[in-house]
Amino acid sequence: MTPAAAASLDTTERVQRAHLEADFYRFQDDLTDVERERVLALRAFMEDRVAPIADRTWADAEFPTHLIRPLAETGVLGSGIPLVARFENSAVYRGWAALEMGRVDAGMATFVGVQSGLAMNAIAVAGSEDQQRAWLPRMATGELVGAFGLTEPLSGSDSARGLRTTARREGDTWVLDGEKRWIGNATFADVVVIWAKDVADGQVKGFLVTTDSPGFTATKIEDKISLRTVQNADIVLRDVRVPEERRLQRARSFRDTAAVLRLTRCEVAWQAIGIAVGAYEAALRYAREREQFGKPIARHQLVQDLLVRSVGNITASIALCTQASALQDRGDHRDEFSALAKAFATARMRETVGWCREVLGGNGIVLGAGVARSFADAEAIYSYEGTREMNTLIVGRAITGHAAFV
Template identity: 60%
Template sequence: MSELLVGDLYRFQDLLSREEADTVARVRDFLAAEVIPIANDHWARAEFPFQLIKGYAGLGLAGKTYSNLCSGWLALEMAHADASMATFYGVHSGLAMGSIETCGSPEQQERWLPRMTTFDQIGAFALTEPTGGSDVAAGLHTTARRDGDHWVLNGEKRWIGNATFADLIVVWARDEQDNQVKGFVVGKDNPGYTATKIENKIALRIVQNADITLTGCVVPESDRLQNARTFKDTAKILRRTRSGVAWQAVGVMLAAYEIALEYAKQREQFGRPIGKFQLVQDLLVRMLGNVTGSLGMCVRLAQLQDAGEFRDEHSALAKAYTTTRMREVVGWARELLAGNGIVLDYDIGRFVADAEALYSYEGTREINSLIVGRAVTGLSAFV
């Protein structure tokens, strides 16, 4: 069994099988050796560490089936090291590969997934638009028009992770004929497709987000995801990846708590470590309470998924709750480090900034709250 994380007070990791725990330990060792040492430097320069792609491929995780508990814990570990690289992996293996696994035909799965599994082809997922985020289900403006055995796509996408270098981009567009949302796999060299890096971000700076423009972009019918017929099919993918973001939020919380705890033991004021002061201990305990409650929620969520009893409101509540608690924890950790909390040297500044992106993507707190509210009252408050 791998060593427990410092913040896993209730020993949730013990719920993993020995094989799963060994996989987690192998990933944790890779992240500690390869990702953590370079994260601050690449974050500061807003550059992606392409040299790490072979390492991620070597982990052999993409395309492999694990229990939802193990998959969640792996997402936690990746965010515990760096939220940007966790996002890179989640976009590729969760959103892009997940779209093809869920909505692609057997032939399409055989054509694309093997090379994505080995990271020889990198994927992206293009749903969000410049004028539509939370209302994307009804407000999707990118269009698809059938023209013989091809489709012509026109529109714009925004905040598309990996899109500056991805080989395959899953683009969601509204069919002009039946007004339904459909999915298309667009190659980076497709005529009419352009991706421009979004600059000046203050969060997830390693992630290469892009603005995408589709101008008369021609896609063959064979590259339309054959089982993506309405937005309900898109939602199946988002339901699964939304729970992954909840696990990522716990990973960020754990990292912030561990940084703050170690700092409290080492930093001295008034002739003693600040960890001996009651107010500091109280702050650490509040942080640990948030971590433990959020981790327990994610564990139960994974158990429901594994049991086949998983519903939209389960992942929506987990995403809304854990990211809110995460925001509190990284803020308290920054507070505990005082001025040292705003420089990258102590890592916490990176986690504070990146938490803001996790708080918003894969559904804002408000939207997820309405999903849960609809489930518990039986009444929809959506406009």
């Protein structure tokens, strides 16, 4: 192809024909033809619609809600839920979808993780068939936005035991009281899955709380330095009344909550890889273009060392997450598999974005240079869906047979 012909290709065609340079061992080639086609379509959407505005929305701490419906057309919302999935797909595919979104905008990846991975999966895992039919199709199209209310001001890693939000039954109605914190999507969500402790039996149960319910308030958390696009909120529930028909009928204890988290934790690991990929691509591009001492800095040994270490981290993380997702596809999905993937991939992401920022020197702290946003957003991904330390303890329990949580 001549340079002129190449230049005439629109963005979609150029994206679809390209392999990710960061996929050094070509893992993506192992997807099915349909899955690969859908990943490329998602890549085109992220490049065409999200990338041009990502720096601005991050700087303004705003989420591009006008892109929710178009994003839903790519099939990423509810992609692992048979009732609403637009095509047959694997956990490995869903991981690659998370990577592609994280590569361009961690905020958009997090929105999908909350909407699809947490809120929709909570209904799919713990809701009745009637609840699934009532809520999931409209959430899959983006007509309804969901959120997931588990974390509290005084309860994060100890949610299994330390949940303070309560649910009290009065006839066919439940009365919820408590507070939640760091709840993504909550400022513009239509429904929030609230996890609360039943005062009668002490067990954690799930409730579908519409955001127009009297006594429900969601206040945006301001002044974040990471994932600024994500609309995290503090939620207050004061005598919020929820009918029994909106209690998740198959959520009987925190084990059911944990089943949802098990499904999403590995996808967060894939998001982390995407953030590292985005930073690596920007650093590689910069190294090829930036000249010092009369030559591109890509010809400097120390710069090559940083880039090789970065692509090594990315490759190792893809390998580990691919196997963790493949085990899920085979029905062997254990807490420790997701925990190791999340702990490893986020730690390697944190290293990688630091090295990539170093390649850019002072330009690495400027949004338009392509690394600063990834560098900042990595900090939130490193901590949410289970800190590295908590995931380490989950793996440690599995390999030693001894729990060391307290």
